[in-house]
Amino acid sequence: MAQSNPPFMTGIPELLLLRLLAHREMYGYELVKAVRLTTGEAITLGEGVIYPALHNLERQGALKARRKAVDGRTRVYYSLTAKGQRRLERLHGEWQRIQSGVSSALENPGRA
Amino acid sequence: MPDPDFVAFGKRLLRQGVDRRYARRLAEELAGHYDDLRLEAQRAGIPPDAVAGFATERLGSANDIADAVGQKPELRSWCYRYPQFARFALPLAFAALLPMTPFIAGINHAESVLRWSCCVMLSAIFTAVLMLCMQLSIVLA
Numbered sequence: 001m002a003q004s005n006p007p008f009m010t011g012i013p014e015l016l017l018l019r020l021l022a023h024r025e026m027y028g029y030e031l032v033k034a035v036r037l038t039t040g041e042a043i044t045l046g047e048g049v050i051y052p053a054l055h056n057l058e059r060q061g062a063l064k065a066r067r068k069a070v071d072g073r074t075r076v077y078y079s080l081t082a083k084g085q086r087r088l089e090r091l092h093g094e095w096q097r098i099q100s101g102v103s104s105a106l107e108n109p110g111r112a
Numbered sequence: 113m114p115d116p117d118f119v120a121f122g123k124r125l126l127r128q129g130v131d132r133r134y135a136r137r138l139a140e141e142l143a144g145h146y147d148d149l150r151l152e153a154q155r156a157g158i159p160p161d162a163v164a165g166f167a168t169e170r171l172g173s174a175n176d177i178a179d180a181v182g183q184k185p186e187l188r189s190w191c192y193r194y195p196q197f198a199r200f201a202l203p204l205a206f207a208a209l210l211p212m213t214p215f216i217a218g219i220n221h222a223e224s225v226l227r228w229s230c231c232v233m234l235s236a237i238f239t240a241v242l243m244l245c246m247q248l249s250i251v252l253a
Binding site for chain 1: 134137138140141142144145147148149170171172176177180181183184186187
């Protein structure tokens with residue numbers, strides 16, 4: 001059975017999706033595989049749950065979707081918009097700030 | 113294990129108030145994703161009777177996906193996002209459309225309207241001919 005992600009994961013799937021889509025356009029199944037691969041399976045997204053997240057990002061203008069026929073099948077490909085790129089930069093900055101703060105607290109607990 | 117019913121899932125989302133566009137697309141994308149997972153299982157050598165179970169487990173339960181959609185209010189249709197406005201605007205819109213109804217019905221059922229018009233015209237011609245015959249019989253008698 002797949003190990004579930006910890007509760008502090010809020011916002012991380014969004015950051016990962018934006019980061020992966022900044023590289024190239026992808027469809028849902030491809031994105032889930034890319035998340036597994038790039039995080040060394042440390043983060044496992046509920047595969048079906050990825051779509052509401054993608055639709056929400058599209059609704060907010062961070063992503064754009066287009067239908068594309070590949071090998072006789074029509075898939076919905078997602079790509080980053082300029083607004084999505086700005087959002088990625090902001091989230092990336094926030095993530096680095098939080099990560100360094102938590103790392104510092106975990107490594108030097110006696111500083112307080 | 114039977115394959116999930118994605119059409120029924122799409123209808124469930126519509127009943128939940130999800131925008132028609134997103135509900136339809138989500139059902140389509142989930143069906144495509146399920147097919148990809150089945151292919152992955154077959155390539156990995158999973159026995160045929162376990163393929164559907166593997167794909168369903170990886171995709172996640174319908175309840176989890178429906179909950180995830182429910183947590184995104186932006187994906188709901190505007191009637192559900194602004195119910196007070198919808199209650200006010202929809203009756204007004206329908207009232208405005210009411211005088212247009214015969215035209216709309218005419219467009220939607222053009223074939224029936226045409227058939228009905230032809231029948232009325234034929235019966236009018238038949239009546240006119242009958243009247244003419246009666247008139248002639250009176251005049252010539």
